[in-house]
Amino acid sequence: MDYEKKFSQVAKTAKASIIRELLKVASDPEMISFGGGVPDPETFPREELGEIAAKIVKEEYKITLQYGPTEGDNELKKAYINLLKKHEGIEGVSPENMLVTVGSQEALQLIGLALLDEDSYCAVGKPVYLGAVSAFKQMFPKFLEIPLEDDGMNVDILEEKLNELVNKGEIDKFKFVYVVPTFQNPAGVSMPLEKRKKLINLAHKYDFLIIEDDPYGALRFEGEPIPSIYSLEPERTILLNTFSKILCPGLRIGIIIASTDLLRKFTIIKQGVDLCTPTLTQRLAARYLQAHDRIEQLKPTLELYKSKKDSMLNALEEEFGDMQGVSWTRPEGGLFIWLTFPEWVDTMEMFEEAKKNKVLYVPGEAFYVNEVEKNHMRLSFCLPSHEEIKEGIRRLRKVAESYVKMKSLSS
Amino acid sequence: MDYEKKFSQVAKTAKASIIRELLKVASDPEMISFGGGVPDPETFPREELGEIAAKIVKEEYKITLQYGPTEGDNELKKAYINLLKKHEGIEGVSPENMLVTVGSQEALQLIGLALLDEDSYCAVGKPVYLGAVSAFKQMFPKFLEIPLEDDGMNVDILEEKLNELVNKGEIDKFKFVYVVPTFQNPAGVSMPLEKRKKLINLAHKYDFLIIEDDPYGALRFEGEPIPSIYSLEPERTILLNTFSKILCPGLRIGIIIASTDLLRKFTIIKQGVDLCTPTLTQRLAARYLQAHDRIEQLKPTLELYKSKKDSMLNALEEEFGDMQGVSWTRPEGGLFIWLTFPEWVDTMEMFEEAKKNKVLYVPGEAFYVNEVEKNHMRLSFCLPSHEEIKEGIRRLRKVAESYVKMKSLSS
Numbered sequence A, B: 001m002d003y004e005k006k007f008s009q010v011a012k013t014a015k016a017s018i019i020r021e022l023l024k025v026a027s028d029p030e031m032i033s034f035g036g037g038v039p040d041p042e043t044f045p046r047e048e049l050g051e052i053a054a055k056i057v058k059e060e061y062k063i064t065l066q067y068g069p070t071e072g073d074n075e076l077k078k079a080y081i082n083l084l085k086k087h088e089g090i091e092g093v094s095p096e097n098m099l100v101t102v103g104s105q106e107a108l109q110l111i112g113l114a115l116l117d118e119d120s121y122c123a124v125g126k127p128v129y130l131g132a133v134s135a136f137k138q139m140f141p142k143f144l145e146i147p148l149e150d151d152g153m154n155v156d157i158l159e160e161k162l163n164e165l166v167n168k169g170e171i172d173k174f175k176f177v178y179v180v181p182t183f184q185n186p187a188g189v190s191m192p193l194e195k196r197k198k199l200i201n202l203a204h205k206y207d208f209l210i211i212e213d214d215p216y217g218a219l220r221f222e223g224e225p226i227p228s229i230y231s232l233e234p235e236r237t238i239l240l241n242t243f244s245k246i247l248c249p250g251l252r253i254g255i256i257i258a259s260t261d262l263l264r265k266f267t268i269i270k271q272g273v274d275l276c277t278p279t280l281t282q283r284l285a286a287r288y289l290q291a292h293d294r295i296e297q298l299k300p301t302l303e304l305y306k307s308k309k310d311s312m313l314n315a316l317e318e319e320f321g322d323m324q325g326v327s328w329t330r331p332e333g334g335l336f337i338w339l340t341f342p343e344w345v346d347t348m349e350m351f352e353e354a355k356k357n358k359v360l361y362v363p364g365e366a367f368y369v370n371e372v373e374k375n376h377m378r379l380s381f382c383l384p385s386h387e388e389i390k391e392g393i394r395r396l397r398k399v400a401e402s403y404v405k406m407k408s409l410s411s
Helices: A009-013 A018-027 A046-059 A074-088 A103-115 A130-139 A155-167 A193-206 A260-274 A279-291 A299-320 A351-356 A386-410 B009-013 B018-027 B046-059 B074-088 B103-115 B130-139 B155-167 B193-206 B260-274 B279-291 B299-320 B351-356 B386-410
Strands: A098-102 A121-126 A142-149 A174-179 A209-213 A237-242 A253-257 A336-340 A376-380 B098-102 B121-126 B142-149 B174-179 B209-213 B237-242 B253-257 B336-340 B376-380
Touching: A009 B103, A009 B260, A046 A279, A046 B046, A074 A098, A074 A253, A074 A279, A098 A103, A098 A260, A103 A130, A103 A174, A103 A209, A103 A237, A103 A253, A103 A260, A103 B009, A103 B260, A121 A130, A121 A155, A130 B260, A142 A155, A155 A174, A155 A193, A174 A193, A193 A209, A253 A279, A260 B009, A260 B103, A260 B130, A279 B279, A299 A336, A299 A386, A351 A386, B046 B279, B074 B098, B074 B253, B074 B279, B098 B103, B098 B260, B103 B130, B103 B174, B103 B209, B103 B237, B103 B253, B103 B260, B121 B130, B121 B155, B142 B155, B155 B174, B155 B193, B174 B193, B193 B209, B253 B279, B299 B336, B299 B386, B351 B386
Parallel strands: A121 A142, A121 A174, A174 A209, A209 A237, B121 B142, B121 B174, B174 B209, B209 B237
Antiparallel strands: A098 A253, A237 A253, A336 A376, B098 B253, B237 B253, B336 B376
């Protein structure tokens, strides 16, 4: 049978994640990978989680093995509200403001379903976390791509583009700005308080929502915390959190925090998406958070990440400090450094050479919607050891040199 | 902020599940509920699952607490392939034909996303499982509603409707027929082999896919098993299975079985939906299936369900046998009996009286897309005790009598 004829527009335009495809070679033991944004499994509290898992399956089976409410587990919500209060300074959140999702990815899909039509607009960073785009794209909206700077999205250019929509009479079709304001994926940069306030002012002026995706906020290892956009403007902000980076990704638990009117809509749509998030994994996270101060526990992990980040910055300075037109970001947290080459460099083209030299990164073009830039790469520092970081960046320098040579020979 | 202006078409048209809303009163301890299609938690193997959960979290943490492949856990797929071979007589399925989803509901959503556009057609039963419709509806297709008979969907009417599409020149926009051929939800009826073959012939003749949703197939307590549509026609059939009814719903594990070309597409789309199904719950189900013959274990549960079904049929005969124009289905498995009243009866209107008399059912109108029939109700027999079934049907007779009296007084 010719299935092609039966496929929808979504199916015809869906593309496999470049990252997943590229990183399939990462299993080679000699490969040093700066690719995935995957936390170190040795940081997962496996003993405690194992004990709790047995207990809640045996004793709370009427909850953990049964269907649950679409809204999510109230025990988990209450535990998370405490965490938000204590560590993020976010007050006034009630369980009715929260929906538990299958990771943040489902949250992104629900947002797309609830807010976007084919004639809608939304704004995203350039570069942007591609998981968000692949969720939003299912509704075929138009994307405004707003350049990212060392202090986050360029809000002046955002305003220019919004004004263009005003002039075209289409501003009422503009739904939201999507940002990862703290330790952005892929660039690692953060938006300072003043810029957050500017963004909020724009949200009022042009009447839009802000999607604040915050998977890395708790992974700060230096510098001062910046208030979340949600805490400054709860009415217009939809805050997305995840347990993937602070506890472990396997549970697939994300949390949407937003006004009750939005939440009710997301909940009704989620009924048609998967009825409910698994009850077992939710209760497991709930009982764990009730017994442990996870943010306190994370401190040694953050120390480790910080030292690895420093190792990578040092190695970059050493290997690329003398190479003209090469620059990189200096994140205060999160998992990623964004390395920029001169504009004529194509890091996807360079990727073959990197594989040969047993070092992996994610080519920057994976993080653009339409207006692709090819001269960047994302480097993750959380998994490789200090020695591997040093050696990997050395290999990368070699790769860059070979690439430069190849390009000058062919031109 | 006025959120209404920001909502998409999906959000504006999404409706809360009537079932979930109605059954909120079920927590009253005096209430006898024939409402939910929820399995008895005492049938969940909690001790074994608890032991396995602890072991796989502690020892297989690099898998169970980490991100997993979008395709699903290979251990689970292999265990399930064995189950399919042994108990369903389905051969030739490989892991590449399988995708593990967050319950069947996610499978239904992926099917909608992958196959339906706004100008597409699909056919569903009248009545139909509403979870399927709420997933498909997100893409705004046109529904052909095909009457359900005591032996499943009326395939002659299906063919008539397909011919109408041929005449309108729109048959190429017809994508699939959605059926629950064994112990249908809500009606409990099954489609015999001959009719399955007829449906397959139509699929060839009019070039469409068949979505075979089979949550209840393993819950047969009498009569001869009927080969699944997938086993007869794997190329054109997408088979949906779930662990919710045979193991427990809390794990939220569904499985799509289809040709590799379809599977690849579903997998790419799932990347944008939730990246992957939780790894912990998948491995838990896998290790359980490897150690236990779950279908063998289910036998006492099926004995229990059968006797409860018989209790309900006896009670219906006793209470409603003399009531003109009342009939009901006689399922050989599954969870539901479908009770039909004369056409002037409205079971939603009757619902208030039922609540007063402390008995609950699901009004039939919950199971129709556009052409609603109001004179049916769905009765689930798996959770209440024998005594409650007897007493509940007695109350229902009282409710029907009061309703008839009220209607004749008001007319």
